[in-house]
Amino acid sequence: MSNWEHLRNFVVLAAAVVALLFVPPIFSIYIRSFFMFMMLYVVLALSWNIISGYTGYVSFGHVVFYGIGSYATGILMVKAGWHWIPTLFAGAAVSGVFAAFLGYAVLRLKGPYFAIAMLGAAEGVRVIATVWESLTGGGDGIGFPNVENSWETYHAMLILTIITIIVAYWVGHSRFGIRLNAIREDEIAAQSLGVNTTFYKISALVLSAIFPAVGGGIQSYKVLYIEPDSEFFILVTIYMKLFAMFGGKGTVIGPILGAVILYSVQEITWIKFPTAHLIAFGLFIIFVARFMPRGLMGFAVDRGWARKGMVH
Amino acid sequence: MSNGAGEIALSVRDLKKHFGGIKAVDGCSFELPKGRISGLIGPNGSGKTTTFNLLTGVLAADSGSVIYNGENISGLRPYQIFNRGISRTFQITRIYREMTVFENMLSASSMRVSEREARTRAEELMEFVTLTKLRGEYGGNLSYGQQKLLEFARALMTDPDLILLDEPAAGVNRTLLQNLLEHIHYLQEDLGKTILIVEHDMNVIMNHCEKIFVMDYGVKIAEGLPEEIQNNEHVIEAYFGH
Amino acid sequence: MLGAFLAVAYALPFAVGIYTESVFFDLQWLADFTTVLLNGFMQGGVYAMFGAGLTLIFGVMRIINVAHGETVMLGAYMTWSAFFGLGVDPLLALFLTLPLAFVWGWFVQKVLLNAVVGGPELTPLLMTFGLGLVMIHVVEAIFTTDFRTIPYLPDALRLSENISVGRNRLISFVMATVISCGVYIFLKKHRIGKAIRATAQNADVAMVCGINIFHIYMITSGLAAALAVAGGALVSIQFGFNPETGIFYTLQAFAIIVLGGRGNFIGAMIGGVMLAVMESMISFMVPNGTAMVELAAYGLMIFVLLIRPRGLLGEKTD
Numbered sequence: 116m117s118n119w120e121h122l123r124n125f126v127v128l129a130a131a132v133v134a135l136l137f138v139p140p141i142f143s144i145y146i147r148s149f150f151m152f153m154m155l156y157v158v159l160a161l162s163w164n165i166i167s168g169y170t171g172y173v174s175f176g177h178v179v180f181y182g183i184g185s186y187a188t189g190i191l192m193v194k195a196g197w198h199w200i201p202t203l204f205a206g207a208a209v210s211g212v213f214a215a216f217l218g219y220a221v222l223r224l225k226g227p228y229f230a231i232a233m234l235g236a237a238e239g240v241r242v243i244a245t246v247w248e249s250l251t252g253g254g255d256g257i258g259f260p261n262v263e264n265s266w267e268t269y270h271a272m273l274i275l276t277i278i279t280i281i282v283a284y285w286v287g288h289s290r291f292g293i294r295l296n297a298i299r300e301d302e303i304a305a306q307s308l309g310v311n312t313t314f315y316k317i318s319a320l321v322l323s324a325i326f327p328a329v330g331g332g333i334q335s336y337k338v339l340y341i342e343p344d345s346e347f348f349i350l351v352t353i354y355m356k357l358f359a360m361f362g363g364k365g366t367v368i369g370p371i372l373g374a375v376i377l378y379s380v381q382e383i384t385w386i387k388f389p390t391a392h393l394i395a396f397g398l399f400i401i402f403v404a405r406f407m408p409r410g411l412m413g414f415a416v417d418r419g420w421a422r423k424g425m426v427h
Numbered sequence: 428m429s430n431g432a433g434e435i436a437l438s439v440r441d442l443k444k445h446f447g448g449i450k451a452v453d454g455c456s457f458e459l460p461k462g463r464i465s466g467l468i469g470p471n472g473s474g475k476t477t478t479f480n481l482l483t484g485v486l487a488a489d490s491g492s493v494i495y496n497g498e499n500i501s502g503l504r505p506y507q508i509f510n511r512g513i514s515r516t517f518q519i520t521r522i523y524r525e526m527t528v529f530e531n532m533l534s535a536s537s538m539r540v541s542e543r544e545a546r547t548r549a550e551e552l553m554e555f556v557t558l559t560k561l562r563g564e565y566g567g568n569l570s571y572g573q574q575k576l577l578e579f580a581r582a583l584m585t586d587p588d589l590i591l592l593d594e595p596a597a598g599v600n601r602t603l604l605q606n607l608l609e610h611i612h613y614l615q616e617d618l619g620k621t622i623l624i625v626e627h628d629m630n631v632i633m634n635h636c637e638k639i640f641v642m643d644y645g646v647k648i649a650e651g652l653p654e655e656i657q658n659n660e661h662v663i664e665a666y667f668g669h
Numbered sequence: 670m671l672g673a674f675l676a677v678a679y680a681l682p683f684a685v686g687i688y689t690e691s692v693f694f695d696l697q698w699l700a701d702f703t704t705v706l707l708n709g710f711m712q713g714g715v716y717a718m719f720g721a722g723l724t725l726i727f728g729v730m731r732i733i734n735v736a737h738g739e740t741v742m743l744g745a746y747m748t749w750s751a752f753f754g755l756g757v758d759p760l761l762a763l764f765l766t767l768p769l770a771f772v773w774g775w776f777v778q779k780v781l782l783n784a785v786v787g788g789p790e791l792t793p794l795l796m797t798f799g800l801g802l803v804m805i806h807v808v809e810a811i812f813t814t815d816f817r818t819i820p821y822l823p824d825a826l827r828l829s830e831n832i833s834v835g836r837n838r839l840i841s842f843v844m845a846t847v848i849s850c851g852v853y854i855f856l857k858k859h860r861i862g863k864a865i866r867a868t869a870q871n872a873d874v875a876m877v878c879g880i881n882i883f884h885i886y887m888i889t890s891g892l893a894a895a896l897a898v899a900g901g902a903l904v905s906i907q908f909g910f911n912p913e914t915g916i917f918y919t920l921q922a923f924a925i926i927v928l929g930g931r932g933n934f935i936g937a938m939i940g941g942v943m944l945a946v947m948e949s950m951i952s953f954m955v956p957n958g959t960a961m962v963e964l965a966a967y968g969l970m971i972f973v974l975l976i977r978p979r980g981l982l983g984e985k986t987d
Contacts, residue, residue, distance in 0.1 A: 173791050173794075173795075175735075175798070220971070220975055221971065221974075221975070223975070224974055224975070224978075226790045226791055226794075227733045227790050227791060227794050228974055228978070230791070230794060231733065231735075231920075231923055231970070232970065232971050232974055234916075234920065235920055235923075235924075235966070235967040235970050235971055236967070236971065238916070238917075238920060238963065238967055239963075239964055239967040239968070239971075242960055242961065242963045242964055242967075243964075245960050246957045246960045246961060289542075290533055290534070290536065290538065290542060290545065293526070293530050293533050293534045294534055296523065296525075296526050296530065296534070297523055297526070297534040299525075300523035300524060300525060300526060301521050301523060303485065303505075303521070304517065304521035304522075304523070305534070306485075306504070306505040306506050307483055307484075307485065307505045307506075307509060307515055307517075308506075308509060308514075308534065308535040308581065308582070308584075309506050309509040309510055309535060309537065309585065310506055310534070311504070311506045311507075312506070349916065353798075353802065356795075360795075390806050390809055390810040391806075391810070393802060393805075393806040394802075394803050394806045394807055394810070396799075396802060397799045397800065397801070397802030397803035397804075397805075397806065398799065398803055399799070400795060400796070400798060400799030400802065401781065401795075401796045401799035401800060401803075402799075403795075404791075404792050404795035404796045404799065405781075405784070405785065405792065405796060408789075408792065422563060423527050423563055423564065423565055424526060424527035424529065424530050424563065424565075425530070426527075426529065426530055426533060427529070427563065
């Protein structure tokens with residue numbers, strides 16, 4: 116890709132950032148929070164995409180990293196009295212280290228077994244968060260002291276989104292990303308052609324674990340209350356997966372597009388049809404898995420609107 | 428260019444690999460002359476594919492050693508062996524089907540060279556195997572012959588000194604085979620590379636290899652020049668006797 | 670390796686129990702412990718049955734059906750509806766629910782899964798995941814998220830002075846055993862059962878031999894759904910359930926078939942009993958045990974996959 120194209124993409128990103136900085140103040144607090152959560156899902160979908168889109172290890176339990184971040188913020192703020200910003204870094208570190216250990220174990224499993232092992236790991240951590248009452252407050256969760264923080268959290272989420280997009284962009288346009296792709300395509304060939312697959316897979320999982328943890332931390336401070344069933348809610352994983360797949364896994368634009376479109380759709384339908392919208396999402400997952408495995412971006416490539424591959 | 432006459436590129440000593448009761452490779456030793464094209468042949472099930480997988484680290488040997496540049500590389504992981512300058516192709520091509528030709532090439536570049544250098548190298552090699560026109564096409568959309576060429580070019584990305592080719596003639600038509608063999612000879616004669624071909628097709632081996640090793644039942648039963656092999660009674664017996 | 674792991678896993682609840690001083694080894698404790706083990710064993714019969722459904726699908730089609738637990742949940746609601754709506758005895762209701770379940774499995778296979786058998790492994794996984802989501806929320810729309818129970822023979826049957834089993838457990842165990850054995854005999858002896866096993870062995874050869882494999886896939890899915898719904902019926906007379914309990918049953922069933930060996934029917938039987946016994950030990954000896962039991966399934970599943978992916982009885986194919 117030429118430098119001009121990188122520059123063009125950067126300008127688009129900068130324009131979006133400026134818009135997100137200056138447009139929401141015009142609207143209500145509700146709109147602001149809507150944009151904040153949309154950015155959260157952009158972060159989550161892009162992160163999921165690093166391990167599952169590029170590397171092909173489809174995670175059914177990615178909410179675990181988000182939940183770990185939420186709890187790191189909750190525990191450190193409420194029980195240890197930290198300021199909320201350092202807790203985000205702590206959450207990212209804990210989540211990253213956890214991902215490295217977990218990945219070392221489960222990334223040797225292939226395809227569906229990795230997926231289910233991740234699901235089991237996420238549910239297992241949820242149980243631990245429920246049972247370990249002295250640390251996590253158990254099923255009652257942790258309540259934060261009440262403050263008005265919608266601006267702080269909005270800006271923090273914006274910064275996180277920018278960083279995540281830049282990292283995802285780097286992954287999507289570098290030899291690192293190409294090597295992750297090679298692992299997805301043919302792990303034995305990749306290994307025979309110089310890719311230390313264990314190292315790359317674990318790196319990808321750690322990268323994809325850090326940003327959801329920070330996002331979870333910001334979110335927990337924003338809503339001022341966490342409990343195991345909401346922070347380790349399987350629906351969060353479903354959204355990450357569906358948004359990224361719908362937009363096009365293994366691309367940078369795809370997960371962003373998917374999150375922006377589908378999060379808006381779910382926000383509108385959720386209020387009017389709380390149950391029906393999840394039924395529709397379930398049907399939609401079936402449809403996407405069956406008929407558009409490469410998502411919107413695959414569609415664009417087939418039509419000649421976008422080029423094949425990630426590096427040109 | 429000096430072909431390093433008489434020097435040894437790779438030396439295999441008493442290599443063993445058993446699968447349960449089956450002695451796939453049972454004490455095999457041979458030495459690849461530097462800067463030459465060597466061939467490894469043998470009837471089906473003679474252990475040549477297993478030997479190949481032991482050399483490239485896909486399988487771990489039970490015992491024995493593989494000495495390359497004074498280092499025992501037996502037991503290293505495949506990527507470590509690759510990074511020491513030994514590259515390979517596969518019997519059935521293993522190109523990355525949902526990556527473009529250019530990405531296939533770039534995926535095998537060494538992380539020690541800059542991306543700019545890697546890109547230049549990829550462009551040159553695509554030119555070399557005449558795939559430049561297809562650089563933005565998915566690997567899976569290429570014809571079998573083009574995939575074979577792509578795999579061959581991809582194996583050269585790191586400028587390896589030793590190139591292992593697993594049945595390059597399998598499933599390839601005459602024109603393409605001729606084309607591949609020209610490339611192979613160019614690598615050997617003009618660039619001084621060492622090449623080992625594992626092959627079923629006797630013609631390829633006899634006409635293009637300078638030194639030939641014959642395996643049967645997991646051991647080397649003969650080695651020598653093509654004409655020596657052709658008249659070796661052990662070889663004739665191995666191929667036709669049972 | 671697996672043996673050592675299992676020994677540690679089964680010793681762990683004792684260790685925790687001794688550490689937290691809830692294990693005494695006196696006569697009363699031993700009697701209670703026996704009661705718990707016995708009840709766990711019987712529970713295992715039910716687990717084994719719905720685990721067998723998952724293993725059947727995997728064995729024949731190499732598909733992991735993550736909506737299997739949701740089918741179990743569906744079975745529980747079908748039984749609940751029959752009991753409270755029509756006043757039908759939960760066991761008699763099986764005559765009504767099992768044919769329906771078979772049709773459901775058949776239908777899902779025909780409409781959704783037949784097209785993706787043999788393709789990329791992740792496609793059916795994602796599709797059944799979506800299906801599970803649909804099932805949960807359809808049930809939720811009808812029945813809400815409230816926990817439901819079916820009061821059915823809750824009294825205990827005394828075996829001796831200190832040892833007793835729940836009457837509903839005993840009946841569940843007997844029913845599960847009868848149904849599992851029935852399916853096993855069907856697979857071994859019946860013409861269609863043999864065709865199913867032939868397809869599991871090698872679908873291409875089965876096709877050449879004149880077996881319509883898509884037909885076989887639909888029958889297999891129907892049988893698996895029936896096993897799951899039967900499991901749901903037998904679970905519903907013992908425990909409370911709500912629409913979201915399905916995912917736990919999926920993971921339990923997956924743990925069972927991983928432990929027993931994927932695709933192995935007898936393996937699922939053994940795995941089911943082993944998991945249930947471990948769960949009962951945890952709930953009895955570990956503080957906070959009722960929440961901790963879930964960890965048994967997750968832990969067993971992950972560790973067995975890592976230590977010995979083919980499980981106890983599985984073949985060494987992948």
